[in-house]
Amino acid sequence: MSKFLVSATWEDVPHLTPETKAQLLASIPAFQRDARSKGIPQLGSGAIYQISEDDLRIAPFSIPDHWPRAWALDTGWNWNAAVWMALDREAQTLYLYDCLKRATVEPAVIIDAIRARGDWIPGVADAADINKTDGQQTIRLYQRGGLDVQLPDKSVEAGILEVWQLLAAGRLKVFASCGPFFEEYRLYRRDEKGRIVKENDHVLDAVRYLVRSGRARMITKPVKEEHHGGETFSAPSGQAWMGT
Numbered sequence: 001m002s003k004f005l006v007s008a009t010w011e012d013v014p015h016l017t018p019e020t021k022a023q024l025l026a027s028i029p030a031f032q033r034d035a036r037s038k039g040i041p042q043l044g045s046g047a048i049y050q051i052s053e054d055d056l057r058i059a060p061f062s063i064p065d066h067w068p069r070a071w072a073l074d075t076g077w078n079w080n081a082a083v084w085m086a087l088d089r090e091a092q093t094l095y096l097y098d099c100l101k102r103a104t105v106e107p108a109v110i111i112d113a114i115r116a117r118g119d120w121i122p123g124v125a126d127a128a129d130i131n132k133t134d135g136q137q138t139i140r141l142y143q144r145g146g147l148d149v150q151l152p153d154k155s156v157e158a159g160i161l162e163v164w165q166l167l168a169a170g171r172l173k174v175f176a177s178c179g180p181f182f183e184e185y186r187l188y189r190r191d192e193k194g195r196i197v198k199e200n201d202h203v204l205d206a207v208r209y210l211v212r213s214g215r216a217r218m219i220t221k222p223v224k225e226e227h228h229g230g231e232t233f234s235a236p237s238g239q240a241w242m243g244t
Contacts, residue, residue, distance in 0.1 A: 009038040039186055046189035048160060048196065051167050053174075053182055060175040063097055068218035071114060071123035072152065072210035074202045075138075079103060080110055081180065081202035084117060085210055087218055093171045094211070099203055101180040107138075111145035122217040124152035124209050150217070152209035156196070159208035166211065181207070 010016050016024075021037070038053070063069070067086040074081045084098040100113055114123070125142055142149045153159070166172035174181055184203045191197055 046191070046197075048188045048190060049164060049167055049185065053185055055170070056167065056172070056174045056185075057176045057182070058095075058173045060097065060177050063095070065221045065223075067095075068220045069118070069121050070210060070214040070218040071117070071121055072206040072214050073110065073114070073123060073125035073142075073149075074206040074209065075110075075126055076202060077104065079202045080105065081206050082110070082114060082123075083178075083181070083203060083206045083210055084121070085214065085218075087215070091171075093173060094166060094215075096172070096174040096178055096181060096207065098175070099178045099180050099206075101203055107141055108145065111142060111147060115146055118221070119146055120148075120219075120222055122148040122214075122219060123150075124213045124217065125149045126152060126154060126205070126209060150213075152213035154209065155212065156208070159212040162211050163208055172211075 010021055010024075024037075063086045067088060069084060069086045071082055071084045079101060080103075081101040082099065083096055085094050085096050087094055098117060102110075102113075125139060125147075139149060139151055163172065180203050184200055187197075187199075188201060188204050189197050
């Protein structure tokens with residue numbers, strides 16, 4: 001028997017007017033408001049990133065060409081998820097500006113989707129917890145498909161800590177259009193024994209890979225230069241991230 005999860009917030013309930021929502025929120029303790037209105041696990045009762053999604057969400061905008069970018073991919077037997085981030089060097093702030101989540105598909109489909117978003121952008125990709133040899137073979141498959149990709153550092157607790165530090169400092173923002181991210185963020189939690197609940201977390205895993213390993217790979221978009229007899233492209237710049 002197959003199972004699926006549906007997550008809904010007050011924004012998905014058309015009969016709740018803004019006035020009604022305001023009245024309801026006023027009657028709920030502040031620490032319970034996200035849990036009641038958005039289905040987010042109550043702070044202190046298992047949520048891994050104890051920061052309101054409202055503090056992360058921003059309206060989408062056009063990413064400047066001079067901002068370096070990278071992507072990360074998490075693969076699994078039932079889902080594949082990829083995320084793209086750009087860095088505002090001046091503010092040292094990361095922006096998660098795009099994400100993709102699909103049920104299991106052929107690698108060629110994922111490769112095409114990643115290349116369509118900028119085949120010049122480098123990335124890191126997990127190999128579904130298989131052994132090192134097969135993991136390298138999977139990465140070579142992506143590379144033969146035209147992707148600039150390496151295996152990531154998949155350290156779980158260290159990666160979670162890095163993501164948490166960025167979120168807490170306001171240095172990781174997420175475009176409101178990245179629905180799959182927020183769906184997972186609301187339920188990303190630990191069980192009563194402190195273990196991470198490994199359900200519906202592929203996007204969050206990809207975020208961890210990108211923060212942990214992808215930042216060092218970020219580059220800017222190659223600049224087209226006109227020359228007599230043809231076109232050339234200047235080399236992109238790296239070493240984008242200055243520190244946490």
